[in-house]
Amino acid sequence: MMLSTYFNADRISSFRSRILIALPVMLSIMVGSCKKTTLNTGNPATLQVFNALDEEVALRANLSGNHPIQYSTAQLMYNKFYLPNNNVFYIQSFPQPFSVYSETDTLPKDNPVLDIDLDLEKGKVYSLFLHGNKTNAAYTLISDQLPTPVAGDSVTFIRFANFSTGQVMSANLKGEPYGSLIQNLAFKSVSAFIPVKADMSVTDHEIEIRDQTSGTLIATYITYGLNRNSPYWSSPSMWLYKINTLVLTGKPGGSGSDMQMIYQMPHWW
Known part of the structure; x- marks a missing residue:
């Protein structure tokens, strides 16, 4: 079932490796795209x-x-x-x-x-x-009504978008109560932006997406490089003082490209 998808260590390791390999490329492209906005x-x-x-x-x-x-x-x-x-x-x-x-x-x-x-x-x-x-x-x-990050307020703003066919989801940080970030988000719905702590008292957050009814774990996402405490830190951070949407995609019970997974959609360019 869905749990087996995410507790397969080899698949988790492979996916995280691909994210870490792609991270420098994404950062360089995003920084480059910031420069081109002045042309508009x-x-x-x-x-x-x-x-x-x-x-x-x-x-x-x-x-x-x-x-x-x-x-x-x-x-x-x-x-x-x-x-x-x-x-x-x-x-x-x-x-x-x-x-x-x-x-x-x-x-x-x-x-x-x-x-x-x-x-x-x-x-x-x-x-x-x-x-x-x-x-x-x-x-x-x-x-979009994008929040304005304030220098000195060590937070990251995250919202959730549910485009996993027919799924109703909740979201929480690992170790916190189910639904502590989002209690109930229907299919084809987008939440408000949520300020999440990103100061030096924390490292990378692990976010858990669950079936809202059963509490079954659907997917996890780690905010790699959240701040300087993170072993994956690089500058500029993709999270600190930044605004992102985490998009749940795929289908319940899906496999391959249709497996339920979370993807980052940054709102900085």
């Missing part, structure tokens, strides 16, 4: 997109409103993996046509996985979660 003028809307589709579908984004899509210039959004250079869009047109195509569908006859018009407002920040599957894709659009 006119107070655009900022759209962050997370591809949570099942069955490991990578997507190409088309904002032109025209068909066929120009694959050579369309941003590639990997499945359940977030990079600001790939997943952040600066929107100047309102409303904004937004369609996504499967990476494998490259012919003019191919139809988009999803084709929508986004009703955004200039200067605002949005999160767009794509979920479902290639033949039955859906979306959830959130207008």
Whole structure:
């Protein structure tokens, strides 16, 4: 059942190794993407997109409103993996046509996985979660109210997004009561941002995601490099004074790319 997925030491070790290997790359890309924001003028809307589709579908984004899509210039959004250079869009047109195509569908006859018009407002920040599957894709659009980290307040802001098909979840820090962070988060729901302690009295937090009804452990996530106490510390931190969403994806009882897992979606670029 679901517990066996997460108590297999080899799988946990493999997943953590991949995260640690990818960490320097993610940091360098995120820092680089911070520099490019200065090129965006006119107070655009900022759209962050997370591809949570099942069955490991990578997507190409088309904002032109025209068909066929120009694959050579369309941003590639990997499945359940977030990079600001790939997943952040600066929107100047309102409303904004937004369609996504499967990476494998490259012919003019191919139809988009999803084709929508986004009703955004200039200067605002949005999160767009794509979920479902290639033949039955859906979306959830959130207008974000991002908290403002204050220097000297050693916290990290975390919220939770539940895009695990049919799942109702709770969240807690390891060793604390079930539901102490989030008591009840339904499928296709996003929580408020929660300030979590990140001062030198703690190291890396281990966050436990559980089935809300049974308390069964679904997934865990560790905030590697939380602060200078962490053996994985590097500068800039991905957590200290930062804002992140942790996205639960997959299906109950799923395997492979559809196994229930948590992924980080940073709100700093």
